Amino acid sequence: MVNMSNSITILLDKCVGCTLCVKACPFGAIHMANKKAVIDMAKCNLCGACVSVCEFNAIEIGRYAGEKKDISSYKDVWVFCEQKKGVIQTISFELLGEGKKLASKLGVKLCAVILGHDIESKIEEISRRGADKIYLVDAPELKSYQDDSYTNVIVKLIEEYKPEIVLCGATTIGRSMISRVAVTVDAGLTADCTGLDIDEKERLLLQTRPAFGGNIMATIITPNHRPQMSTVRHKVMKEAEIHKSHKAEVVRKKYSQDILKSRTTLLDIVEEIEETVNLAEADIIVSGGRGLGGPENFALVKELAKTLGAAVGASRATVDADWMPYSHQVGQTGKTVCPKLYIACGISGQIQHLIGMQSSKVIVAINKDPDAPIFKFATYGIVGDLFEILPALTAEFKRILKK
Numbered sequence: 001m002v003n004m005s006n007s008i009t010i011l012l013d014k015c016v017g018c019t020l021c022v023k024a025c026p027f028g029a030i031h032m033a034n035k036k037a038v039i040d041m042a043k044c045n046l047c048g049a050c051v052s053v054c055e056f057n058a059i060e061i062g063r064y065a066g067e068k069k070d071i072s073s074y075k076d077v078w079v080f081c082e083q084k085k086g087v088i089q090t091i092s093f094e095l096l097g098e099g100k101k102l103a104s105k106l107g108v109k110l111c112a113v114i115l116g117h118d119i120e121s122k123i124e125e126i127s128r129r130g131a132d133k134i135y136l137v138d139a140p141e142l143k144s145y146q147d148d149s150y151t152n153v154i155v156k157l158i159e160e161y162k163p164e165i166v167l168c169g170a171t172t173i174g175r176s177m178i179s180r181v182a183v184t185v186d187a188g189l190t191a192d193c194t195g196l197d198i199d200e201k202e203r204l205l206l207q208t209r210p211a212f213g214g215n216i217m218a219t220i221i222t223p224n225h226r227p228q229m230s231t232v233r234h235k236v237m238k239e240a241e242i243h244k245s246h247k248a249e250v251v252r253k254k255y256s257q258d259i260l261k262s263r264t265t266l267l268d269i270v271e272e273i274e275e276t277v278n279l280a281e282a283d284i285i286v287s288g289g290r291g292l293g294g295p296e297n298f299a300l301v302k303e304l305a306k307t308l309g310a311a312v313g314a315s316r317a318t319v320d321a322d323w324m325p326y327s328h329q330v331g332q333t334g335k336t337v338c339p340k341l342y343i344a345c346g347i348s349g350q351i352q353h354l355i356g357m358q359s360s361k362v363i364v365a366i367n368k369d370p371d372a373p374i375f376k377f378a379t380y381g382i383v384g385d386l387f388e389i390l391p392a393l394t395a396e397f398k399r400i401l402k403k
């Protein structure tokens with residue numbers, strides 16, 4: 001009989017009560033009772049840490065990966081090209097760049113999918129980024145993103161054309177849409193990938209993302225279901241190069257009102273007004289951390305940012321403390337940025353922050369603790385008190401830039 005659920009079992013005859021598993025469990029889900037390990041299933045998330053440390057093979061874990069489907073007819077790599085007000089978002093070009101590599105390894109086509117209204121003019125822009133084929137769905141109902149209509153259309157396209165991989169930006173729209181699509185088509189979805197590759201022997205997508213609060217990088221595979229679906233964060237991958245003469249085949253699809261209708265009505269789109277430059281697009285970012293000591297001291301960071309024409313970033317510690325709005329947060333649960341220059345002021349450099357900025361070209365760290373982890377990643381480190389260093393830097397930049 002096949003076990004159709006996940007399970008974990010302590011084999012009482014083998015358990016010697018050594019407590020190794022208790023110490024290894026990152027979730028505090030194991031305790032001892034009568035010298036035998038007991039697992040609290042409300043806390044356990046089947047990570048398997050206890051199984052690896054048990055020297056007596058006393059813990060058995062069973063993971064049900066779902067029934068294997070017939071996946072033989074699925075082919076091609078798809079990229080969902082997100083548009084807002086008719087402007088293709090740059091994450092789409094990043095995905096096309098990465099998608100091309102995956103498609104070449106698999107020997108299949110790179111296909112772009114674009115939904116919107118009056119978007120014929122986008123064909124050339126997407127073609128030039130290397131797509132071999134473009135699925136274009138143009139309808140007034142698709143002008144702006146709506147959960148229902150976009151999900152329905154993507155599901156229909158997937159059901160008809162059967163891609164083996166679907167990539168989507170880990171944006172507000174991408175996250176909302178693709179999870180709905182994955183559930184409807186019964187596919188696996190790995191969110192927030194920072195690396196993608198192909199296991200060429202098994203033809204599997206290797207989806208790497210931070211796990212356990214960013215402390216490890218996990219590579220996830222989807223052997224039994226298709227498509228293999230991933231969201232990827234902005235600025236993690238390089239944009240596809242432009243090849244002006246490249247021409248893609250275009251497949252135009254029309255759908256009935258049944259598919260295009262939405263249970264919600266879009267009244268208005270209210271854009272957040274950024275005080276300075278958009279963080280994700282900025283060439284220079286000056287970021288502040290808890291070392292600033294209080295919200296009022298962000299003025300020092302803002303002054304330097306203003307002088308350099310930079311955007312202002314923030315660590316989560318400062319956002320959680322309400323010193324800065326969430327839109328400024330850099331890191332695993334904030335924005336991923338890749339500026340030419342990132343100046344970290346009073347930020348310790350925990351892994352969750354580093355994930356969001358470590359691919360910056362030049363990193364300057366200002367911290368009074370010479371052992372702060374940020375210095376391991378910094379191009380230039382300034383050890384000292386930011387209350388002295390920031391005003392001095394701002395004054396010097398003002399003087400030089402005035403010339």
Ligand SMILES: Cc1cc2nc3c(=O)[nH]c(=O)nc-3n(C[C@H](O)[C@H](O)[C@H](O)COP(=O)(O)OP(=O)(O)OC[C@H]3O[C@@H](n4cnc5c(N)ncnc54)[C@H](O)[C@@H]3O)c2cc1C
Pocket residue numbers: 213214288289290291292314315316317318329330331332333334335345346347348349350351352353356366367368369372384385386387
């Ligand atoms: C699931 C999860 C997701 C997370 N996501 C994010 C995320 O997206 N982004 C993020 O940033 N964090 C994130 N975190 C939190 C992260 O682990 C850290 O807690 C956070 O980054 C710490 O912020 P900080 O560096 O500002 O503060 P601290 O770690 O407290 O560091 C403050 C630094 O300031 C220095 N300092 C103090 N006074 C001065 C001074 N006068 N001059 C110079 N230096 C000084 C100190 O030496 C210290 O290194 C996440 C955590 C978890 C568990």
